[in-house]
Amino acid sequence: MSNYYKNPEVLTVFGYEVYFTRFADSIIKDHFQDALSDLEKVLEEFQITEAQLISAGGGLSSITQNLRDKLYEHNWEKINIESEHKVREKVLTSESHEIDHYKEFGKGNIGLEIEWNNKDPFFDRDLENFRKLHQLGELTLGIIITRGESLQQELIEVYKRFLNDIYPYSIEQLSEKLSLSQKASARISNMVSFDREESVAAIARLLCSSKYGTSTTHMQKLTTRMDRGVGDPCPCVLIGIGKERISA
Structure with a gap:
């Protein structure tokens, strides 16, 4: 049985493959309507041209920048969260958690990463970051946007x-x-x-x-990690950009 699933009633923008884990669909629908509205607006406006696909590079391509700018317009900002583990005032460990898009809401915080065309181990980094911040109470759910299977x-x-x-x-x-x-x-x-x-x-x-290639970031590589439990117990929304988002 898969650890991810679809809910066609949540985040229904045309041209995307959307999956949820650990009740993320209910969480975002019932408690984060503002976040859901932001996502729908960003995804509805987003298009890719074939010229971009031919010329686009890795994580800082024009495609990634386009999505990033749209998220910034809705105040999904980069953040670096420092955490420390102390025993009797002695710092045993300290970590820095960077998320490219993070937004605070009344009922919690959401982190979002865009993995358009990186090496697929970047998924492990993102999901582990989500897991740690969720356990610290700094993240209610995580979102990853990547290439969908139809686009791949x-x-x-x-x-x-x-x-x-x-x-x-x-x-x-x-x-x-x-x-x-x-x-x-x-x-x-x-x-x-x-x-x-x-x-x-x-x-x-x-x-x-x-x-x-198959070793880059796309939905199949992401769902494989979901089935392995990477990132648990943080609820996640997985958004795959479909071929329908390609424009002339």
């Missing part, structure tokens, strides 16, 4: 459309439009001479796997 599967089609649009291409043209490593350039140089369908498919697979 659509990415290779985005690259195919991009390549078909600029065909016929040379390695020089591709290098100008994409940030290719020396190794990638060498591999693609051989694929440019394939017939059109084979060339487009092969280069799209290489580009997609090198930028948005």
Whole structure:
């Protein structure tokens, strides 16, 4: 039995895959209507273009910045919370907990992280941070926004459309439009001479796997951690950006 679940009555913005853990759906719906309203406004306004997907990099891409700015507009600010464990005034341990988006509400506090395209161990960091702050009473629930499964599967089609649009291409043209490593350039140089369908498919697979591979942050990697109990007992809202959020 999975540790995460859907509730189609909570956070129903079109184009997102939303999961909850540990009654997070009831918590946010019944006690954090202001937070729910903020999220709905941010998610409804958010769109991704195919050009961004082709050119976007890691955690500081224009996609991440777009989401981040929208959250800042609603006062979801970065915070660093210091904690200490003392025995008879002697500090035994101290920790610093940084959350990119944190907001205080009347009935508690919520933390939010955007993991658009980092290495997937960043999920472990976020969830462990949520767990510790929840146990300290500084966090009522945590939220993570990442790529949804439908978007993850659509990415290779985005690259195919991009390549078909600029065909016929040379390695020089591709290098100008994409940030290719020396190794990638060498591999693609051989694929440019394939017939059109084979060339487009092969280069799209290489580009997609090198930028948005299985070891990067996306919903499947996140739900796997939920099933392992990472972050428990902090209730979490998991938001996957779907392919429907792609605009021309």
